[in-house]
Amino acid sequence: MTEWWTYRLSDFLMFSARTYRRLFELHNADLWPLPVIAGIGGALALVVAWRRRHLSARATSMALTVLAAAWLWVAWAFQLQRYAAINTAGPWFAAAFALEALLLVAAGLASLRSSSEPPASGRRWGLGLFAFAVLAYPWLGLLFGRPLSQAEVFGIAPDPTALGTLGVLLLTSQPGDAIVARRALALAWPIPLLWCAVSGATLWAMEAPEAPLLPVLAAIAVTVAVRSSRANRAA
Amino acid sequence: MVKPSRSIARRFVLRQLALGLGTAWTPWVGAQAPPKGPVALKPIPSTGEMLPVVGLGTWITFNVGNDRAARDACADVMKAFFEAGGRMIDSSPMYGSSQPVVGHGLARLGLAARVFAADKVWTSSGARGPGQVEESRRHWNIARFDLLQVHNLLGWEEQLPMLFSMKQAGRLRYVGITTSEGRRHREIEDVMRRHPLDFVQVTYNLLDREVEQRILPLARERGIAVIANRPFREGALLRDLQRHRLPAWAAEVDCASWAQVALKFIVSHPALACAIPATSSVGHVRENMAAATGRMPDAALRQRIAAHVDAL
Numbered sequence: 240m241t242e243w244w245t246y247r248l249s250d251f252l253m254f255s256a257r258t259y260r261r262l263f264e265l266h267n268a269d270l271w272p273l274p275v276i277a278g279i280g281g282a283l284a285l286v287v288a289w290r291r292r293h294l295s296a297r298a299t300s301m302a303l304t305v306l307a308a309a310w311l312w313v314a315w316a317f318q319l320q321r322y323a324a325i326n327t328a329g330p331w332f333a334a335a336f337a338l339e340a341l342l343l344v345a346a347g348l349a350s351l352r353s354s355s356e357p358p359a360s361g362r363r364w365g366l367g368l369f370a371f372a373v374l375a376y377p378w379l380g381l382l383f384g385r386p387l388s389q390a391e392v393f394g395i396a397p398d399p400t401a402l403g404t405l406g407v408l409l410l411t412s413q414p415g416d417a418i419v420a421r422r423a424l425a426l427a428w429p430i431p432l433l434w435c436a437v438s439g440a441t442l443w444a445m446e447a448p449e450a451p452l453l454p455v456l457a458a459i460a461v462t463v464a465v466r467s468s469r470a471n472r473a474a
Numbered sequence: 475m476v477k478p479s480r481s482i483a484r485r486f487v488l489r490q491l492a493l494g495l496g497t498a499w500t501p502w503v504g505a506q507a508p509p510k511g512p513v514a515l516k517p518i519p520s521t522g523e524m525l526p527v528v529g530l531g532t533w534i535t536f537n538v539g540n541d542r543a544a545r546d547a548c549a550d551v552m553k554a555f556f557e558a559g560g561r562m563i564d565s566s567p568m569y570g571s572s573q574p575v576v577g578h579g580l581a582r583l584g585l586a587a588r589v590f591a592a593d594k595v596w597t598s599s600g601a602r603g604p605g606q607v608e609e610s611r612r613h614w615n616i617a618r619f620d621l622l623q624v625h626n627l628l629g630w631e632e633q634l635p636m637l638f639s640m641k642q643a644g645r646l647r648y649v650g651i652t653t654s655e656g657r658r659h660r661e662i663e664d665v666m667r668r669h670p671l672d673f674v675q676v677t678y679n680l681l682d683r684e685v686e687q688r689i690l691p692l693a694r695e696r697g698i699a700v701i702a703n704r705p706f707r708e709g710a711l712l713r714d715l716q717r718h719r720l721p722a723w724a725a726e727v728d729c730a731s732w733a734q735v736a737l738k739f740i741v742s743h744p745a746l747a748c749a750i751p752a753t754s755s756v757g758h759v760r761e762n763m764a765a766a767t768g769r770m771p772d773a774a775l776r777q778r779i780a781a782h783v784d785a786l
Contacts, residue, residue, distance in 0.1 A: 245657055253570050254537045255754070261541050324539035325570045
């Protein structure tokens with residue numbers, strides 16, 4: 240691209256906010272009642288994570304594998320089948336989401352070797368982010384005058400899926416992890432973080448009031464992860 | 475330079491008159507204004523073919539994906555556009571689903587023969603150019619394009635020869651280049667001087683008037699029709715203007731809104747062939763097309779409009 244410095248963020252926005260919101264409305268309607276089932280499943284997972292302070296290796300692996308399935312599903316059903324119709328970058332987003340699914344599967348396999356309790360801050364923020372993604376995110380649009388039919392649901396839409404994943408990664412990054420597991424989990428971080436940046440930029444270009452939310456929460460997740468990692472090393 | 479074809483020009487004028495679409499271009503002067511009438515037309519310099527001075531852009535507004543209701547709404551916009559005398563619809567492979575949405579509208583309305591189909595080639599690969607053009611044609615579901623432009627000059631060294639050879643073979647009627655928001659104007663000028671272009675598309679509106687200095691005079695000198703994109707700066711210009719009262723002089727040129735002032739300012743420039751506002755609203759397309767009727771500002775009023783907007 241020549242004269243790249245003359246481009247603004249809005250120059251890359253190739254669809255209207257109305258078209259973007261309609262994507263979720265049509266997606267939810269086509270998949271109904273899957274969005275409700277996904278919401279209930281996410282809430283149950285949250286209850287389990289809340290009650291079990293100690294995540295076994297098997298539970299960690301299972302959680303990451305289920306998460307991988309969600310990323311693969313969003314890659315195919317949303318990014319490729321729906322978003323790609325209005326965004327030429329859609330196929331690339333789909334590829335990134337599919338890659339994240341692979342990385343989560345790898346992290347799940349690696350996690351079978353380890354388990355111990357995470358530091359309190361990591362657990363608290365992990366649960367908080369996951370709870371926000373599962374319980375609050377679908378209702379967020381109501382605050383800004385959008386109908387519930389356009390709700391973005393964890394495991395169905397990319398934003399809450401990425402955010403919830405950051406929460407799960409905080410929950411599953413444990414001090415006693417073997418180095419292989421730690422590295423595998425670390426590799427699962429960049430794509431959800433990048434997505435939070437991309438989606439935040441898209442919403443910003445659309446002048447959506449919630450635009451800063453995802454980047455800010457992603458930044459908090461990174462901060463918590465770095466601090467937890469340092470605390471673990473110090474211990 | 476391609477010589478004007480008088481027979482083609484005559485045929486199109488007759489066709490326009492038969493369709494009841496318009497009269498030849500007249501820059502009406504202030505108070506001696508006649509009532510609103512047919513849509514104003516201007517000639518494409520290279521052939522003399524007459525075109526309505528307001529067209530329809532599709533950036534963002536027609537990129538609605540597979541949303542059936544939204545596609546039908548776009549078809550309604552196209553219907554209102556044609557009913558008001560419009561002809562040129564402009565799209566690009568870069569506009570997401572806009573091309574198939576235009577194709578859907580044309581098929582639903584049965585007006586593929588009426589449209590002046592303007593599209594673009596947008597790839598740096600010379601080898602990919604012909605395939606992309608064919609894919610675009612299939613999306614539009616038309617026999618051939620009227621106008622193909624090299625989008626933002628991307629790979630123009632390879633794409634322009636391809637487009638000129640299509641034109642020579644009768645598979646295309648006009649060739650052009652585009653840019654937007656003031657980018658690569660020097661290069662645009664260079665291409666305009668060295669190649670027999672029929673059209674050049676640039677950003678021109680009440681605030682972005684840099685092209686008045688060199689590109690518009692050069693277009694007149696070289697006999698190149700100019701299409702103005704971003705006439706409302708994607709709506710931002712109108713949002714700003716609508717905070718202010720419409721001046722009394724707007725009525726002198728039959729303008730009932732800032733959108734019409736903005737469009738009449740653009741299309742009344744002698745070098746301009748047409749402006750291509752994009753909209754997803756039937757009301758707005760009617761309002762835009764109404765700007766192609768009635769009295770137009772003369773040079774003095776154009777200066778007054780520009781000064782007024784600069785002072786706001």
